[in-house]
Amino acid sequence: MIESSELPPASLPSEDREAQIFWRARWQIGRAQLQQHFTTARLRTSLVLSLSLLFWSGLFALFYAGFDFIVKHVGPPGEHYHAQTVQFVFHLFFASLNVMLVFSAGIIIYGNLFHSPETRFLLTLPIRTERIVLHKFQEAVLFSSWGFFLLASPMMVAYGWVVGASWYYYALILPLIIAFVYIPCGIGSICCLFIVHKLPQMRRVIVGVAAISVIVFAFDSIWRTVSSNQARLFGKDWFEETLRRFGFTQEEWLPSSWLANGLLEAARQTPVAMIDASRFDLPVLQSCMYLALLISNALMCHLLTVAAGKRWLRSGFSSLDCRFVKARKARVSWLDRIANWILSPFPAPVRLLLVKDWRLLRRDPVQWSQFLIFFGLLGLYFLNVDRFNNPTSDISYITWLNMVSFLNLAVVGLILSTFTTRFIYPMLSLEGQRFWILGLLPIRRETIVWSKFVFAALGSWIPCSILILLSDLMLQVPLLVVLVHQLTTVLLCIGLAAIAVGLGATMPNFREPSPSKIAAGFGGTLNLVLSALYIIAIVVLTALPCHFYLIADRSSLRDSILNPQYLRLWLVAGTGMAIVVCAVATIVPLGRGLRAFRKLEFI
Amino acid sequence: MVSMIEFESVSRNYGTKVAVSDLNLEIARGELFALLGHNGAGKTTAIKMLVGLLQPAQGRVRVGGSDLVAQTREATKLIGYVPDQPFLYDKLSGREFLQFVAEMYGLDAHQVAAHMEREINRFGLAGFVDDLTESYSHGMKQRTVFAAALMHSPQVLVVDEPLVGLDPHSIRLVKDLLRREVERGLCVLMSTHTLTVAEEIADRIGVMYRSRLIFVGTVAELRERHKTGDQSLEAIYLQMMHDHELVGGARQNGMHAPDAAMLQDAAR
Numbered sequence: 001m002i003e004s005s006e007l008p009p010a011s012l013p014s015e016d017r018e019a020q021i022f023w024r025a026r027w028q029i030g031r032a033q034l035q036q037h038f039t040t041a042r043l044r045t046s047l048v049l050s051l052s053l054l055f056w057s058g059l060f061a062l063f064y065a066g067f068d069f070i071v072k073h074v075g076p077p078g079e080h081y082h083a084q085t086v087q088f089v090f091h092l093f094f095a096s097l098n099v100m101l102v103f104s105a106g107i108i109i110y111g112n113l114f115h116s117p118e119t120r121f122l123l124t125l126p127i128r129t130e131r132i133v134l135h136k137f138q139e140a141v142l143f144s145s146w147g148f149f150l151l152a153s154p155m156m157v158a159y160g161w162v163v164g165a166s167w168y169y170y171a172l173i174l175p176l177i178i179a180f181v182y183i184p185c186g187i188g189s190i191c192c193l194f195i196v197h198k199l200p201q202m203r204r205v206i207v208g209v210a211a212i213s214v215i216v217f218a219f220d221s222i223w224r225t226v227s228s229n230q231a232r233l234f235g236k237d238w239f240e241e242t243l244r245r246f247g248f249t250q251e252e253w254l255p256s257s258w259l260a261n262g263l264l265e266a267a268r269q270t271p272v273a274m275i276d277a278s279r280f281d282l283p284v285l286q287s288c289m290y291l292a293l294l295i296s297n298a299l300m301c302h303l304l305t306v307a308a309g310k311r312w313l314r315s316g317f318s319s320l321d322c323r324f325v326k327a328r329k330a331r332v333s334w335l336d337r338i339a340n341w342i343l344s345p346f347p348a349p350v351r352l353l354l355v356k357d358w359r360l361l362r363r364d365p366v367q368w369s370q371f372l373i374f375f376g377l378l379g380l381y382f383l384n385v386d387r388f389n390n391p392t393s394d395i396s397y398i399t400w401l402n403m404v405s406f407l408n409l410a411v412v413g414l415i416l417s418t419f420t421t422r423f424i425y426p427m428l429s430l431e432g433q434r435f436w437i438l439g440l441l442p443i444r445r446e447t448i449v450w451s452k453f454v455f456a457a458l459g460s461w462i463p464c465s466i467l468i469l470l471s472d473l474m475l476q477v478p479l480l481v482v483l484v485h486q487l488t489t490v491l492l493c494i495g496l497a498a499i500a501v502g503l504g505a506t507m508p509n510f511r512e513p514s515p516s517k518i519a520a521g522f523g524g525t526l527n528l529v530l531s532a533l534y535i536i537a538i539v540v541l542t543a544l545p546c547h548f549y550l551i552a553d554r555s556s557l558r559d560s561i562l563n564p565q566y567l568r569l570w571l572v573a574g575t576g577m578a579i580v581v582c583a584v585a586t587i588v589p590l591g592r593g594l595r596a597f598r599k600l601e602f603i
Numbered sequence: 604m605v606s607m608i609e610f611e612s613v614s615r616n617y618g619t620k621v622a623v624s625d626l627n628l629e630i631a632r633g634e635l636f637a638l639l640g641h642n643g644a645g646k647t648t649a650i651k652m653l654v655g656l657l658q659p660a661q662g663r664v665r666v667g668g669s670d671l672v673a674q675t676r677e678a679t680k681l682i683g684y685v686p687d688q689p690f691l692y693d694k695l696s697g698r699e700f701l702q703f704v705a706e707m708y709g710l711d712a713h714q715v716a717a718h719m720e721r722e723i724n725r726f727g728l729a730g731f732v733d734d735l736t737e738s739y740s741h742g743m744k745q746r747t748v749f750a751a752a753l754m755h756s757p758q759v760l761v762v763d764e765p766l767v768g769l770d771p772h773s774i775r776l777v778k779d780l781l782r783r784e785v786e787r788g789l790c791v792l793m794s795t796h797t798l799t800v801a802e803e804i805a806d807r808i809g810v811m812y813r814s815r816l817i818f819v820g821t822v823a824e825l826r827e828r829h830k831t832g833d834q835s836l837e838a839i840y841l842q843m844m845h846d847h848e849l850v851g852g853a854r855q856n857g858m859h860a861p862d863a864a865m866l867q868d869a870a871r
Contacts, residue, residue, distance in 0.1 A: 011709055028694075314658065322657060
C-alpha cells in the first residue's frame with residue numbers, strides 16, 4: 001500500500017480545480033442524460049418539449065392580448081394610466097415570483113443538502129464545505145430559474161413586442177433574469193442553512209412563528225376582502241383600491257422592483273429632445289443601472305451563501321442527522337373507525353385494502369401535507385376572490401362571474417391531476433414491491449386495482465367538492481351553476497382517478513422505489529397530459545352551455561343564436577356529453593389496466 | 604505503534620438517546636480492527652464521526668493526528684470510506700466516477716490513469732466500468748465503491764458492513780485484499796455483523812453494547828477473559844450479549860453493581 005510511487009499526493013486540489021472537477025462531472029451527467037432522452041425516451045422528450053412550447057406560446061398570446069388591450073383601451077406607452085397599469089402588472093408579477101423563489105430555493109437546497117445521498121457522499125471526501133454548498137446552490141438556482149424563465153419570458157417578450165421596444169430591451173432580458181433569480185435563491189438558501197443550524201435550539205420558536213405568521217396573514221387578507229366595500233367590476237374605485245392594496249409590491253428596496261424597473265426603463269420610448277437635455281436619462285443606461293444593482297446584490301448573496309455554507313453546513317448536517325426521532329405508536333384512531341364505517345358498503349377485501357391505503361396516507365405527512373398546502377392555498381384564494389355590487393342583469397358581470405367560477409373549477413381539476421400523477425399513478429408500482437404479501441392473499445388481482453380507483457376517486461371528491469362549494473359561495477353564483485359545478489367535480493374526480501390508476505396498472509415500474517421518479521417517467525407524463533385534456537374537455541362541455549343559458553334572457557343576441565329552447569337542449573346535451581366522456585375516460589384506461597395487471601408477472 | 608485513528612472520550616447523542624458514550628479507542632497503522640455489536644449499539648454513529656459526517660457532542664476524533672472537526676480536509680484526505688449503502692452517480696460510468704473521486708483527492712492525470720488500471724484489475728471491473736452505474740447490480744456497485752475508496756492509496760480504510768450483497772468470490776477477494784493491504788501498513792476499521800469474518804481476518808476486535816465499548820482486544824484475549832476454551836467468536840459474542848442483558852436487567856430492577864457483577868459471573 002505505502003509504496004513510494006503510490007504515496008498520496010501532498011496537496012489537495014485548489015479551489016479552481018475543485019470547481020473544474022465538479023463542472024466536468026456535471027457536464028458528463030448532463031451529456032448522458034441528454035443522450036438517454038434522445039435515444040431511449042424520444043417520445044417523452046418531444047412531448048415535454050412540445051408541451052413547454054405550447055405552454056410558452058399560450059402564455060405569450062395571453063400576455064400579448066392583455067398588453068394590447070392596455071395600449072388600446074387604457075393608454076399608449078408614455079401615458080400616465082398606461083405606465084401605472086403596466087407598473088402594477090410588472091411589480092405584482094415579479095414580487096409574487098420573488099416570494100415563491102425564496103421558498104422554492106429554500107426547499108430545494110434543504111432537500112439537496114440535508115436529505116441527499118450525494119451530499120452524504122461528498123461530505124466524506126476532502127472537498128471544501130463551501131464548494132459542496134455552492135455546487136448544490138447552483139443546482140437550486142438552475143431548477144428555480146427555468147420555471148421563472150418559462151413564466152416570465154413570454155410576458156417580457158409580449159410587452160416588448162406590443163410597445164415596439166428597441167433591441168437592447170430583448171438583449172437585457174436574460175441578464176436581468178439571471179441576476180434577479182440569484183438574489184431570492186441566495187436568501188432562501190441562507191435562511192435554510194440558518195434554520196437547520198439553529199434547529200435544535202429553535203425548533204419550537206420556528207414552528208410557532210411560522211404557524212402564527214400563516215394564521216395572521218390568512219386572517220388579515222380574508223378580513224380585508226370580507227370587510228371591504230363592494231365596488232363595481234372594473235370601475236375606478238375597484239382599480240384604485242386594487243392599486244392601493246398591492247402598493248407594497250412597488251417598494252424600491254425589493255429586488256423584484258429593480259427587475260421591473262430595469263425592464264420598463266429598457267422598453268421606454270425616449271423622446272428625441274430628452275437625449276440632449278439629460279444624457280443620463282437614456283433608457284438603456286437607466287436599465288443598465290438597475291442591472292448593475294441586481295448584479296452587485298446577486299454577488300453579495302453569492303458571498304453570503306458561501307460563507308453561511310462554510311460555517312453551518314457540517315454542524316447543521318450533524319445536528320439534523322442526530323435529532324431524536326420519536327418512535328410512533330401505530331394504533332387504530334377514530335379516523336380509522338370513521339373510514340371503516342364510511343367504507344362499510346364495500347366488499348370486505350376492498351374495504352381492507354382501502355383502510356390500509358388510508359392508514360398509509362394518514363401516517364405519511366409528506367403526502368397529506370402537500371395536499372393540505374395546495375388545497376389550503378386554493379381555499380385561501382377562493383376566500384379572497386373579489387365580489388362586486390354590479391346588478392345581476394349586467395351581462396359583463398355575469399360573464400366575469402361564470403368565467404371565474406369555471407376557471408376555479410378547472411384549477412382545482414388541474415391541481416388534482418398533479419396529485420393523481422404524483423401519488424395515485426405510482427401506487428400500483430409501489431404495491432409491486434409488496435406483492436409477496438398481496439399476491440398470496442386470497443383476493444383477485446382486480447380487487448387491488450379497483451380498491452386504488454375507489455380510494456383515489458372517493459378521497460379526491462370530498463376535498464374538491466368542498467373547495468368548489470366555497471368558491472361558489474364566495475362568488476354568489478346561481479344555484480344552477482352550483483349544481484353543474486358539483487356534477488362536474490364528480491366527473492373530474494372519477495375520470496382523473498381512473499386515468500391514473502389505469503395507466504399505473506398498464507405501465508407499472510417495479511424497480512423504482514421512489515414514487516416521484518415513477519411519476520416523472522413516461523407513464524406519469526402521459527397521465528398528466530391526458531388528465532389535462534380530460535379536464536379541458538369536461539369543463540368546456542359543461543361551462544359553455546351553462547354560461548350561455550344564464551345570459552340568454554339578458555342578451556341582445558337572444559333572437560338569433562341564444563334561443564332558450566335551443567340552449568336548454570345544449571345544456572342537457574353538454575352535460576350528457578360530459579358524462580359520456582367521463583364514462584369513456586373511466587372504462588377505457590381502467591379496463592386496459594385491469595387486463596394488464598391480471599397478466600403481470602412479478603419478480 | 605503509531606496511532607492512525609484516535610477516539611478520545613467521544614460521545615454523541617440523538618436527542619436524549621445516547622448513541623456513543625465516552626468512547627476511547629486507538630487503532631494503529633497496519634492493524635485491522637473489527638467493530639462488533641448489535642443493531643443500535645453505536646457502531647455506525649462512531650464510523651460517521653470518523654469519516655466527518657457527524658460531529659462529536661463531546662471529545663475528539665483524530666485521523667493521522669488531524670482533528671476531524673477542526674481539520675476536516677487534512678483528516679479526510681487520509682481516509683477511504685466504504686459505506687453500507689454505496690453511493691454512485693447514476694449517470695456517470697464507473698470510470699468517470701473513479702476519476703471524479705481520485706481527482707478530488709488531488710491525484711494528477713498520470714496517477715489517476717495508473718491507479719484506475721490497478722483498481723479495475725484488482726476488483727474485476729473491466730467488464731462494466733464504462734457502463735453507466737445505474738445499470739449495476741448491488742455487488743458491482745459495492746466493488747466500484749471499494750475501488751473508489753482505494754484509488755488514492757489511503758492510510759486509513761473505514762468499511763461499514765463490507766460483505767453485504769457480495770458473492771462468495773467477491774467476499775474472498777475483499778478478505779484477501781484487506782489482509783494484504785494491512786500487511787503493507789494500511790489501518791482498517793471494519794464494522795460487521797459477520798462474526799466469522801471478524802474472527803478470520805481481524806487483528807483486534809471491539810464490542811459495543813448500548814453505546815459503550817465493552818471489550819477491546821484480540822479474539823484470544825476475549826476467550827481468555829470469558830474462559831470459553833475453543834468456542835467460536837459467535838458463541839462467545841452471544842454469551843457476552845446475554846450476560847450484559849442479564850446485568851442490565853438486574854440494574855434496571857434496582858440491584859447494586861457488585862451483585863449484578865456476581866450475577867454475570869454466575870450466568871457464565
